[in-house]
Amino acid sequence: MKTDVIVLGAGVVGISTAIHLARRGKSVVLVDRRGPAEETSYGNAGLIQREGVYPYGFPHDFGALFRYALNNTIDAHYHLAALPGLVPFLARYWWHSGFRQHQNIAHMYAPLIEHSISEHADLIDASGAGALIRKDGWMKVFRTEKARDAAYAEAEQWSAKFGVNHQKFTAAEMKQVEPDIRADLTGGLRWTDPWSILDPGALLKAYVNYFQSLGGTVAAGDAATIEHVLEGEGWRIATPEGPLEARDVVVALGPWADTVTRKLGYHFPLAVKRGYHMHYGAAEGAKLNNWVLDAERGYFLAPMNRGIRLTTGAEFARRDARKTPVQLRRAEKVAREFFPLAERRDDEPWIGSRPCTPDMMPIIGKAPRHAGLWFAFGHAHHGMTLGPITGRVLAEKMLGERPVLNIGPYRPERFLA
Incomplete structure (x- = not known):
């Protein structure tokens, strides 16, 4: 079997890349060991984060570092056995998170974020998935005046530098916006530009259906079987139907990118931040009106089609280590005091892995x-946000078009000696 391009990985980045290549007349096979959108792209908080111009950094203040070292928080958790292998990554991550470095990274990262809504809008319209989208932003809510005022000041800076928009809410206004929240809040902040997704998995299935309507093919396959063919001018992988060959291959495998890159001699400093979610009903006729971050506790509540999805922060562990959903248990206890959650709607906690680079920018x-051979991975917390724009710029680069933005800051060479 032959095709023009094999795209390895059927998460949001791979699906988006496949669509943009198929739109340009290429025959494309989208390959994954599982079905499309069954890994990290399925389990996120369901946000297209237009405001996310600053990728999530490593804290530098001593208080936060001490708190995380105790390993009993909701927003961060680590496996002690994994730390020796993570120390080199964490040291580089900490350095890049310094004030000056983080400022520079934000200016390089912002062009991707600026295209997040418009590129998703294109695919949403093309796939007829508008019913899965809300366009009213998301909220941070605060328990103390100190946290509220710091967030307000930060929002003003982001608005001035990057043109992202927000609204501030007093404690009294929050009681009108979210009357069923039980916590004593000092205020809230709504980022108004982002969109939210009522079912991330369903949205990506709609994108896949659109890809197939363009003539694209979805297949099962093992990315680890990749090898050269045609005297080094093409590629082959194994599928249940037999070998599949193509002139070009895109590695969009997220946290599993190293199954290909290391085999081919590329050693990227890629780590994972694992995360968990669980869906709940709402008790006592309560309703959660917004996507809400309990900012000082470090968990997120999202009113999705399946129920209220509670998502956790970052777990630093080996990618394939057993589940340890301690953050979810901690978050659920606090969340039930915050909002009247009812029954769990999932048989067990879902787990996913976010693929992270130490400079917080993807490899494209x-x-x-x-x-x-082409790379598109390492999007950390913003895979859902940046999938469509990544797919577009990579397809443009592959076909010799002028990309809509400069992808130089994301080039693979920055990590290679």
Whole structure:
């Protein structure tokens, strides 16, 4: 079997890349070991974060570091056995999170974020998935005046620098906006530009259906079987139907990218931040009106089609280590005091892994030592947000078009000696 392009990984980045290549007349096979959108792209908080110009950094203040070191928080957790292997990554991550470095990264990262809504809007319209989208932003809510005022000041700076929009709410206004929240709040902040997704998995299934309507094919396959063919000018992978060959291959495998990159001699400093979610009913006729971050506790509540999805922060662990949903248990206890959650609607906690680079920016571009090999992974917390714009700029680069934005800051070479 032959095709023009094999896209490895059927998460949001791979699906988006496949769509943009198929739109440009290429025959494309989208390959995954599981069905489309069954990994990290399925289990996120359901946000297209237009406001997210600053990727999530590593804290530098001593109080936060001490708190995380105790390993009993909701927003962060670590496996002690994994720390020796993570120390080199964490040291680089900490350095890049310094004030000056983080400011520079934000200015390089912002062009991707600026295209997040418009590129999703294109695919949402094309796939007929508008019923899965809300366009009223998301909220942070605060328990103390100190946290509220710091967030307000930060929002003003972001608005001035990057043109992202927000609204502030007093404690009294919050009682009108979210009357069923039980916590004693000092105020809230709504980022008004982002969109939210009522069912991330269903949205990506709609994108896949659109890809197939363009002539694209979805297949099962094992990315680890990748090998050269045609005297090094093409690629082959194994599928249940037999070998599949293509001139070009895109590695969009998220946290599993190293199954291909290491085999081919590319050693990227890629780590994972694992996260959990659980869906709940609402008790006592309560209703959650907004996507809400309990900012000082570190968990997120999202009113999705299946129920209220509670998502946790970051767990630093080996990618394939057993589930340890301690953050979810901690968050659920606090969340039930915050809002009247009812029954759990999932048989067990869901777990996913966010693929992270130490400079908090994705890896997008051509592999420097192989013809026909392309990379698109490392989007950390913003995979859902940045999938469509990543797919577009990579397809443009692959076909010799002028990309809609400069992808130089995301080039793979920045991590390769």
